[in-house]
Amino acid sequence: MPPPLATQPLLVVHCSSKKPDDAFVAIEYRKHWFWVDDRDWNSNRTLTTMLFLFTLSDTGAAGSPPVLTIPTQ
Secondary structure (H helix, E strand, O other), X not given: XXXXXXXXXXXXXXXXXXXXXXXXXXXXXXXXXXXXXOOOHHHHHHHHHHHHHHHHXXXXXXXXXXXXXXXXX
């Protein structure tokens, strides 16, 4: 029987010098591969939630400041 959900880690990141075969997300950094296993539902849910929260907090591109025009003679 698997351990209770509350005792399982929220995010598990694996590291290897070889590219993973089946990863939810993977990145190569300084000749090492870091990835989250596609079958790790807790880690996948955590990353998806983080992406969702970053998307909600994104304000978009900074708009141009308002232009003040002063009439001259």
